[in-house]
Amino acid sequence: MTALIGLATTIGLALTLLTAAAPPAAAADLLSQGKPATSSSTENASTPTSAAVDGNTGTRWSSTFSDPQWLSIDLGATAAISQVVLRWEAAYARAFQIQTSDNGTTWATIYSTTTSTGGAQTLDVNGHGRYVRFQGTRRGTAYGYSLWEFQVYGSGEDTPPAGDIPDPTTASLEAADGPLITATCTVPGPTGYGSGTVTYPTNSGSYPGVVLMPGYQGTQQNLQWLAPRLASWGFVVINVGTNTLTDDPASRGRQITAAGTQLLALGDTTGNPMSGKLNGTLGAVGHSMGGGGVMAALRDDSRFRAGVPTAPYYPNVNFSAVTDPTFFLTCQSDPVAHGDTYAVPWYNSMSQAEKLYIEVPGDHLCPMTGSGNKAKQGKWIVSFLSLWLRADTRFSPFLCGPVRDADRNNTSLVTRWMDTCSF
Template identity: 35%
Template sequence: MRRHLAGATGAAAACLAALLLAPGATAAPATSSAALAANPYERGPAPTEASVQASRGPYAVSQTSVSSLAATGFGGGTIYYPTTTADGTFAAVAISPGFTATQSSIAWLGPRLASQGFVVFTIDTLTTMDQPDSRGRQLLAALDHLTQRSTVRGRVDATRLGVMGHSMGGGGTLEAAKSRPSLKAAIPLTGWNTDKTWPEISTPTLVIGADGDTIAPVATHSEPFYESLPASLDKAYLELNGASHFTPNTSDTTIGKYSLSWLKRFLDNDTRYEQFLCPLPRPSLTIEEYRGSCPLGS
């Protein structure tokens, strides 16, 4: 009896196949391999040169403040996030200011990056005099607050987190990446740290320096930071042309473009942005030098 049922089932399948292949028959839509391989973390439309240089992306942005009284392990800050919930959760990045500075010095990055599809936390540190190791711990504390206690924690994918920072906050970015290998991206901006070697870091890292930096000269900070990162790591070194230590404190198209592309590539695994990182950008009016590993993610 089982053989008869099996034979009937096979015959029915053959008839169905014949019907589908008959002239005039419309085949059922197939699930393409491209659709199966689609990246679930992509956010926003396909990028263009204009979109990665724009001061605002496709997402409307809201913001909420975190009081220092509500913060544990850091000094509070401001969370910028896409207003919509239709696209699911977003990757997140915490950003630290530099020595003697407050979050206002890096605030421009908040709405700029959030409008491209990230949750961004610009933080104040416990004191404006905190050193890089402390700032690194505070960046991690801010990410923990963001993913576990903040009012927008439901919008954040806690598996896709990154860190950025300016000056001593840039040094803190390296400290954070060293301490928490699960971070997906790190971007020190004209970073300062007495530790010059970072072979322990396994987080994809974009080091941004400035050719005119006299506070954290690239020869003794950004360049050795970059060169000491493992050769096998996805890494890049961008030296800004005609820039100073404080260039990251105001809106800057080059910093915005390459920071966005790095975060998209490694927080969102969005290979659509690799075109802006590989082949390596050439020197220009705004780029003194660019080094890096290409292709990325290999």
């Protein structure tokens, strides 16, 4: 008996030591704070969407007083989602779902209830995706949906954002073409815009789509230089011709949306070269009135996740509601759309967006084909869209940090540089 007691004591001690030595389970990370957020509506200017992810329990998002409503967070990269915390104000959701998506278009429900009582709710979930959405279907009060905080916890999946794209270098980004082989085709039957030529990687795999929009009296030639550069770095690019050469910025914004819609549809349709090549994420680049159209698309169409307005022109419009990453490229001697008239006021008003502003020598045509320093412009645009449309942080050093300083501090190349680094 004494021997058995001693053996049991020894085993118990060993188990205690093993238990003490075991590492604790990894804690989930807060992934959502400060990330771009969009919603179906806001009650007023004092209850913006961004307040739900700002980490401040004294600010809140509130929707209009109707069903249904939603709020979506872009985590910036695919993640494993393990927990969602909802901190409700008095106006809560009685019935709602938590949903995830890889592309911001197709959603999977990972939590659903019809009997919520509000308060502070901690939901243990199991899902993955880049986007996480609260989808409210029935309000608990006569008011809207109101959240102090919408917090998403989990861990990044650490998958390469584009395994077929090698590490970028200054030399490779400043070359006329990137690492991927590309091809082109003409859009059959453009819908809602004049014409379209698509340049795409011939590799298997899916990529973000980018719409290129010319300016007043412009054609596809305006930004033709950019299409193969972007496509060879992993984008499906549609270079658009407008319905008429005099279409105003508002019309160009609608045509950007129409071209994006048709591009995604082609990606979902068999029997054409774009089939399976679109991952559902969209961006846009535009010149002059086309740059104004880019701003309108970012403001009005949640599918567009980043934009590059070049020498943008759009009089008497406030774009403070734009929350998506935006890169303004302007020309120092521009008599038509000087940065101080349009781009700088817009930049300053966009308090919830990641922003980059670069002014370079030249007149209004400096971003167009045949004008300006295309090696540098191409490097910046490719890097910005790779970072924000593909969450490929390998491109960040060319926009933030010491690597970019050779450009930023070269006064013959850059006459003004502003940003919200680090990103």
